[in-house]
Amino acid sequence: MIELKDVVKVYQRGAEKVYALKNINLRIERGEFIAIVGPSGSGKTTLLHILGCLDKPTSGTVKFNGIEINRMSEADLLKIRRNKIGFVFQHFYLIPNLNVWENVTLPLLFSRKKTEREKIYSLLESVGLKEKIYHPVNKLSGGEMQRVAIARALINEPELVLADEPTGNLDTENSERIFELFKLLNVKGITIVIVTHNNDIARRVDRVITLRDGKIVE
Amino acid sequence: MGFIILALKNLLRHKIRNFLTILGISASIATLFSIISFNKGFEANLQKEINRTGLHFMIVPSGCPHEVASLVLHGTVIPKFLNLDVLQKISQYEEFEITTPILVAQIFNSEKGKLDLVYGLEMDHLDKIKPHWKIDGEIPKSDASILVGYEVAKHYSIKKGDVLSYENVKFKVSGIIQKTSSQDDAFVYMPIKSLQRIINKPDSATGIGVRVKRVDKINSIIEELRQKVPGIQIVTMNEIVNSLSNLAASAKILGLSIVVVAITISALGIMNTVLMSIFERTEEIGVMRAIGASKVDIFQIVFFETVLLSLLGGIKGLLISLVFSNIIEGFLRSYMPYIPYGKIIQFDLFLALKCLIFSVFIGIIAGFLPALRALKINPIEAIRG
Numbered sequence: 001m002i003e004l005k006d007v008v009k010v011y012q013r014g015a016e017k018v019y020a021l022k023n024i025n026l027r028i029e030r031g032e033f034i035a036i037v038g039p040s041g042s043g044k045t046t047l048l049h050i051l052g053c054l055d056k057p058t059s060g061t062v063k064f065n066g067i068e069i070n071r072m073s074e075a076d077l078l079k080i081r082r083n084k085i086g087f088v089f090q091h092f093y094l095i096p097n098l099n100v101w102e103n104v105t106l107p108l109l110f111s112r113k114k115t116e117r118e119k120i121y122s123l124l125e126s127v128g129l130k131e132k133i134y135h136p137v138n139k140l141s142g143g144e145m146q147r148v149a150i151a152r153a154l155i156n157e158p159e160l161v162l163a164d165e166p167t168g169n170l171d172t173e174n175s176e177r178i179f180e181l182f183k184l185l186n187v188k189g190i191t192i193v194i195v196t197h198n199n200d201i202a203r204r205v206d207r208v209i210t211l212r213d214g215k216i217v218e
Numbered sequence: 219m220g221f222i223i224l225a226l227k228n229l230l231r232h233k234i235r236n237f238l239t240i241l242g243i244s245a246s247i248a249t250l251f252s253i254i255s256f257n258k259g260f261e262a263n264l265q266k267e268i269n270r271t272g273l274h275f276m277i278v279p280s281g282c283p284h285e286v287a288s289l290v291l292h293g294t295v296i297p298k299f300l301n302l303d304v305l306q307k308i309s310q311y312e313e314f315e316i317t318t319p320i321l322v323a324q325i326f327n328s329e330k331g332k333l334d335l336v337y338g339l340e341m342d343h344l345d346k347i348k349p350h351w352k353i354d355g356e357i358p359k360s361d362a363s364i365l366v367g368y369e370v371a372k373h374y375s376i377k378k379g380d381v382l383s384y385e386n387v388k389f390k391v392s393g394i395i396q397k398t399s400s401q402d403d404a405f406v407y408m409p410i411k412s413l414q415r416i417i418n419k420p421d422s423a424t425g426i427g428v429r430v431k432r433v434d435k436i437n438s439i440i441e442e443l444r445q446k447v448p449g450i451q452i453v454t455m456n457e458i459v460n461s462l463s464n465l466a467a468s469a470k471i472l473g474l475s476i477v478v479v480a481i482t483i484s485a486l487g488i489m490n491t492v493l494m495s496i497f498e499r500t501e502e503i504g505v506m507r508a509i510g511a512s513k514v515d516i517f518q519i520v521f522f523e524t525v526l527l528s529l530l531g532g533i534k535g536l537l538i539s540l541v542f543s544n545i546i547e548g549f550l551r552s553y554m555p556y557i558p559y560g561k562i563i564q565f566d567l568f569l570a571l572k573c574l575i576f577s578v579f580i581g582i583i584a585g586f587l588p589a590l591r592a593l594k595i596n597p598i599e600a601i602r603g
Binding site for chain 1: 219220221224227228230231501502505506508509510511512515597598601602
């Protein structure tokens, strides 16, 4: 599904050049459940952004479904993000003045898609939010907020869900529920890539990619 | 949910801040609307007042043109008089249909213990000078009869047949003029001879009203009069209109320059408000970009926010000027030397729409910079925090 070859990402921080990723070679197959682990500053989030077509590598090639994305225009990358990829963030990043329903359906506004209400109801039911559809999101608990974010990531029926420390702000019980939700999605065929510090989660996925100083370590 | 609803919900997040911004816009739009509609109403009502007088021009002693305008339209006591020799000279002209002396004076009403503004007129010419008047009663046939304007009659509870005394001379009210909704309602009309006697100015007049037989010859006649009769000033009704319109136009320009300042301030207010909300929402906008919003989508959201702000401001401004139009008009009336009779600030739907469009236009211009700023938000940097 995704293939990275000799991917290098360099940031300019003042006069200094920062190598966030160094020669990354990686293949992710459809239906895999992957955890990216590593210490802070090891390049996990940068890798996730490149996998999610949010960022382009400085050098090397990235193929998404066989198409090289480093040659794609911003508009084409946006199309992939809209239709194929769902994002979940550590800080949920919900829009505070909107309710659950409005937050979840926000991507539909951007992709100009119409989805049947029934489908949205069943999606909200699957993440356990059926009772809170019209609640303002800032009145929800952390676990509920993250479930809203997951529903939002799923609304466009993506092939790939990328989650950046999705349980980083949650207690054990809620972390477990979120992980179970991801596992369920994976069973349904969605490819899942999670950046995590949680060893408990990392232990239970198909494959763990460990990064250190921008390199994959075996 | 569409972009407009999303924009509206964003505005509702900071109710007080946006309310104040809207208030700023509404103040400038209210001022703009009031000034333009006042000016329009001023010119329309002025034309109406001019049309009501059956005269083409006035001959008055040399002096201030505004004073003449007030004399013709409202009646003003000018402490200068024309000698009736002038009347004799000009009555020889065959081109004139009517030449009628007009004397305006303030005299003491002994019954009511007040000073009344009294117009001295040739009663035989009344149907020509004031063709639109309807009188309950009859035009005075003797020097001892008078006509009373509608408001005066109402104020003093005067009825036809009552007797009024001015400087110990008794006058019978031969008729009451029906409501004209002009300044005519506020005067007493007396045969000019009687008024001349009372104020002890025999054979004099404040002005002479002239109606010519052929309107197309007015200019050449006036030219001739100016050369042949010294010490007079001739003011045509057109000149009066122009002089007063210029007065209104200067007031309008002054007013509009205040509006320009007000609008600039409110535009900066919009810019500041929207820019601030974009800075606050950098992360949020970054996330929107990550989950599929294009730059155009972000631009749209910010654009609708500014349009909504300026549209709401415009609507509120129009409402303010509607509610306060009487106060605004009263304020202007107390400061302008001449304002035509009748309600000046009228609600003109077309003008209101133009003001609204202008308000939105200002909003769009003010919102452009913040919208561009929002486009530059890099989703990766925004999410990283």
